[in-house]
Amino acid sequence: MNNIILTALSVCLSFSVFPLSSSENKTYNTTVTVDYATQRYLNDVSALDRGKYFNIHTSKDSDPDVRKFLADYGVGIGRSFWGPFSYSYGKTKKVGEYPFSEKPLNYTDLKETKRYVATEHANARTIQWGIDPVKAGAWAAEYYSKHVKGAVPEFFEPINEPFVHARDKCFNMHGQEMRMLMADFYAQTGKHIHAEPSLKKMKIIGYAAAYPAMELRDFDHWNNTMKMFIDRAGEYMDGLSVHLYDGINIVARVPAVREVIPKLFSTLWKTTRSSAWGKFFLLP
Numbered sequence: 491m492n493n494i495i496l497t498a499l500s501v502c503l504s505f506s507v508f509p510l511s512s513s514e515n516k517t518y519n520t521t522v523t524v525d526y527a528t529q530r531y532l533n534d535v536s537a538l539d540r541g542k543y544f545n546i547h548t549s550k551d552s553d554p555d556v557r558k559f560l561a562d563y564g565v566g567i568g569r570s571f572w573g574p575f576s577y578s579y580g581k582t583k584k585v586g587e588y589p590f591s592e593k594p595l596n597y598t599d600l601k602e603t604k605r606y607v608a609t610e611h612a613n614a615r616t617i618q619w620g621i622d623p624v625k626a627g628a629w630a631a632e633y634y635s636k637h638v639k640g641a642v643p644e645f646f647e648p649i650n651e652p653f654v655h656a657r658d659k660c661f662n663m664h665g666q667e668m669r670m671l672m673a674d675f676y677a678q679t680g681k682h683i684h685a686e687p688s689l690k691k692m693k694i695i696g697y698a699a700a701y702p703a704m705e706l707r708d709f710d711h712w713n714n715t716m717k718m719f720i721d722r723a724g725e726y727m728d729g730l731s732v733h734l735y736d737g738i739n740i741v742a743r744v745p746a747v748r749e750v751i752p753k754l755f756s757t758l759w760k761t762t763r764s765s766a767w768g769k770f771f772l773l774p
Contacts, residue, residue, distance in 0.1 A: 540564040540565065541564075541566060544563075544564060544565040544566065545565060545566045545567060545568030545569070545606075546560075546565055546566075546567060546568055547568055547569050547570075548567055548568070548569070548570060549567050549568075549569070549570035549572075549604070549606045549608070549643070550567070550570075551567050566605065566606075567604075567605070567606045568606055568607065569606060569607045569608075569609065570606060570607070570608055570609070570643075571608075571609055571610065571611060571650070572608060572610075573608045573609065573610045573630075573633070573643075573646065573648075574588075574610075574629055574630040574632075574633035574634065575610045575615070575616045575617075575626070575629075575630075575648075576610060576611075576615070576616075577633060577637070578629060578633070579615040579616075585614055585615055585616065585617065585618045585621060586618060586620070586621030586622065586625070586626070588625065588626070588629035588632075590628075590629065590632060591632065591636060599688060600687070600688055600690060600691065601634070601635065601638075601641065601642045601688050601689055601691065601692070602640075602641045602642075602691065603641055603642055603643065603644035603691045603692060604641040604642070604643060604644060605644045606643055606644065606645070607643065607644075607645040607646070607647060607695070608643035608645070608646050608647070609646070609647040609648070609649070609650040609698065610647075610648060610649055610650060611649075611650060612649045612650055612651060612652045612654075612655035612658070612672075613655070613658070613660055614660040614661060616649060617649060617652075617661075617671070617672060617675055618661060618662060619661060619662040619663035619667075619668065619671060620662065621671075621675075623671065623674040623675045623677070623678040624678050626675055626678060626679065627675075627677075627678030627679045627680075627681055627682035627683075628678075628682050630646075630648065630679045630682060630683060631679075631682035631683045631685065631686040631689065634646075634683065634686075634689055634692065635686045635688045635689055642689065642691075642692055643692070644691070644692065644693060645692075645693050645694075645695050645729075646679070646683070646692060646693070646694055646695070647694075647695055647696050647697075647698045647731060648675060648676050648679045648694070648696065649672060649675065649676070649696075649697070649698070650698050651698045651699070651700035651733060652669070652672040652676075652697055652698065653669050653672065653697065653699070653700075653715050654700045656668040656669045656672065666714055666718075669714070669715065669718065670718065670722065672697070673697065673718060673719045673722040673723045674722060674723070676694070676696045676697060676719070676723040676726070676727070677722055677723035677725070677726050678726075679694060679726075680694035680696075680723065680726030680727055680728075681726045684726060693728035693729060694726065694727055694728055695727060695728060695729040695730065695731045696719065696723065696727055696730070696731060697715075697716075697719045697723070697730075697731070698731050698732075698733060699715065699716060699731070699732045699733060700733050704716060716730075
C-alpha cells in the first residue's frame with residue numbers, strides 16, 4: 491500500500507423494483523439498449539463478471555428467499571449502512587466519543603471478510619467539527635477487531651459521499667475546511683485499520699465521490715475534492731471509489747462519450763499521483 495494505489499470504479503444499474511407487500515404489485519418497463527458491434531475491455535478482460543458487477547444494496551443474505559434470489563439471478567450483496575460510528579453513537583449518544591474497552595483486548599486472530607461495502611451516513615452522528623480524527627480511527631480499528639463477532643466487511647468507506655454534505659446545516663463548520671476534516675477522518679481510519687494485524691484482509695476505500703464532475707470551474711472541483719483527498723488520505727486508501735450516477739452533470743449526449751467518463755477519472759488519478767506512488771492499478 492505504501493507506493494501503490496488501487497482504483498475501484500463501481501457502476502450500479504438498477505432495473506428491479508420490489509413491492510413492499512403483495513398488494514403493491516406493479517410493473518415497471520425499462521428499456522436496455524445493447525451495442526453488439528462494440529467490444530469493450532477492462533485492462534485485458536472483456537467478459538462481464540456477474541460476481542463483480544451485479545450486486546444489491548444490502549449486506550444481509552441469511553433469509554432463505556434472499557439467498558434464492560441471489561442464486562437464481564447470479565447477483566451478490568453489495569453495500570450496507572452500519573459501522574463503528576453508528577455503533578458508538580448508539581452507546582455514548584455523542585459524536586466523537588467512543589466506548590473504548592477499559593481493559594486490553596488481546597484478540598489477534600486474523601478476521602475473515604465478507605464481500606460487501608460497509609459505510610456510514612455523512613451526518614452529525616458520524617462526524618462533527620472539533621472531533622479528533624486520530625481517536626476516531628483508533629476506535630474504528632478496535633470496533634472491527636474486538637467488538638465484531640465473525641467476519642468483517644471486505645470494504646469500508648468511513649463516510650458515504652461526504653463532500654456533497656460538507657455544507658449541511660447539521661455541521662458546525664462548512665465548505666473546504668469541513669471537507670479537509672472528512673479527508674483526515676478517512677486517513678486516520680485507514681491508518682489505524684491497516685495497523686491492526688487482525689484486519690489485514692480489510693480494505694479502506696474512499697471518498698465515495700457523488701456526481702463527480704471533476705472538470706467544473708477549470709478543474710477547481712478536482713483540485714478541492716479528489717486531488718485534495720488523495721493528497722491528505724490517499725496513502726491510507728486501498729482504492730479510490732466513485733459513485734457514477736446519471737446526473738445532469740455527467741450525462742453526455744453521445745453514449746460513447748458518456749461511457750469513457752470512468753476512464754477519464756482514472757487518467758486524472760494516474761497522472762496526478764503515479765510519480766509519487768509508483769505503480770498504478772485499475773481494478774473493477
